[in-house]
Amino acid sequence: MDTRERMVGERAPWRPGNGLVAIPLAAIALIAVVDILSPPDVHLGPLLVVAPAFTAAFAGPRLTGLLGLLSVLTLVSIGLARGVIGTENLIVQISSLVALSLLLVVFCQVRERHEGEMTRVRFVSEATQRVLLPPLPEEAGPLRLASVYRSAEAGTTVGGDLYALARTSSSTRLIIGDVRGKGLVTLGATAMLTGAFRAAAHRQSALPELVAYLEGSVCWGLSEFTEGEGDIGERFVTALILDIPDDEPVLHLITCGHPPPLLLNPRRGAVPLQVDRPAPPLGLGSLSDTRYDAVTFPFQAGDLLLLYTDGLIEARDHHGAFYPLPERAARWSGQAPARFLERLWADLVDHIGSTPDDDIALIAVQRDAA
Template sequence: MRSLRVLRWLPFVVMFGVALTDVLAGRSLVFLPLLTLGPAFASVSGGVRRTAMVGAVALAICVPMAAHNDLLFTWENNLTVVSIAGVTAASMLAARLRLQRERELASVRQVAEAAQRVLLRPVPRRAGDLRVALSYTSAAAEAQIGGDLYEIVTTPHGVRLLIGDVQGKGLAAVETAAWVLGAFREAAYDQADLADIGERLEVSLARHLGPEQFVTAIIAEVGDEELTLVNFGHPPPLLVLAGGEPRTVDPPEGGLPLGLGAFGPGSAKAHRVPFHGGDRILFVTDGVIEARNTSGDFYPLTERAGLLTRDDPQEALDALRADLVSHAGGPLPDDAAMLLLHRPTGAHRGTGATESGRVHQPG
């Protein structure tokens, strides 16, 4: 907003500076042709009418200054007047084209954001014996629409979830996210093993993605006292034990992202980690761990794990999000999705019940 105000006042500051310089320089030097900078700068941030107004102000300054320099009605001054009028007309055209492009871009962005809202359905606050929290922080307004995706479903095989990040930006990334989510929602109910879900996603994406496109993702299933995960080149989740001790859950073997399976020796392997009452696990996209501060330091997620120990998971995740934005010093350069699962102490799995409820999505 501050830069926008500066741009709006810049044409007038420039024209005032030109007039002042012309007066101080005396009649030997004439700076009036530089008044054309006013409407030129106005077209950068203003509309057509504002640009025309700035051009009129430039002409209003030019005439008395020309009289002051005894140049009124001379060919030099007439040329200056024609130049101001010509630059003003060209700047008005440029302002109109800029506004048209901005409206088209805004329309495309609204379509993409609407598509993302349809794809990324609100997750339930409860799934089985778990409490669930979600935070999705949109990137800065000037950044392109991203391809972060997430889903959590209660199936006959247990609670299963997906979190991922599509390579690239824009509508193409949103389209790819739709393919991944659609394949996961179907396979999560049909396949007994997580590895089979991954193969279904790989086959589906093979028909859709280009040769150098990919999707990083984690598929997880919640068991009685453990979590089963398959990591496809995605940032590892952060497990916070009941006592508050954090540790990252790295896979024993690195798996390639979805879409690149043909370039590896085999598919990603499932691995299990204990997940007892009181434990929490945080799944994130790379927009979280790659957020930098003004010094260029990445966000220290593990060091901030204490924020996740609050009683209410959503309050804990909101506190982490606020700390993330504070670390970045402003809007994030990339979308950042965070999905937090909490197994309350003494909770018993097996009901399979899901309590619907919209999860607050900041940004």
């Protein structure tokens, strides 16, 4: 369903749950018939409260109020049929049923208001993600790509992980990162870093110059967003920055404190692209004399490259065992990027036994054999 269709005030004309209204209607009819036919000392009228109570579980305040009114009218009809309409007992029963029906209507109104607020929150969250982290294109030059992003925060789609892509005249540049922090600081740093990358990555400057520019942007941005909030050493962004030429079977990589990417091939299996001397995370480079050197790795036609954040490799099963990424990912190294990420995510959820409790960003990149 499109996000716009989930906004408050736009409801589908029919809900599958509305078919359940036959159950309380049948209950009202059954209780009425049995009560009228029962001996004088047997009274089933109070059971009519079941109808509005059951309706409140799946319907809104209008339908719940309607079933409550129908229950009250049924109880009055039972009193007339049995000749006890003016008795104190029946008056108490009617009053109690009216009060309970009104309470159920109020409950439904409060619930609908809360659901409306949650719908608006989800809509804003999804719109924010589309601005900060739009899905990567399926193709970029000779590359085929797929991406997955899952936020650990309940009810949101934006977290502390980030990724972005930019094209130059002869290559594709990618960044994937993890902002250390939480709350608005994380979103501000994500917006700042992805914006800086998109603004500078399309230029023809060398990869080390691009990373140095991002380091300066992060240092400035984090000091602006988090001024007076703890030590600077606690604010940084781990990142991988890649440049993949269109006409060479290689990739150039700079690692800034981020987990190494995984190169997959049906013949060679899964190989982590380890860098001997990785640079410090972005935001910490100014604390020392940091030099950014790009490392070149083979990336041939048919190879699949997996970029990920640490939420993937730090996921544990109920025994405390970490997710064995190289072993599992090698099983699907021959798949297309989108299918590969589908299989990997399903296997991760199966390993954990539930959805992950940390932000996770995944990018699969494959060089087209053509």
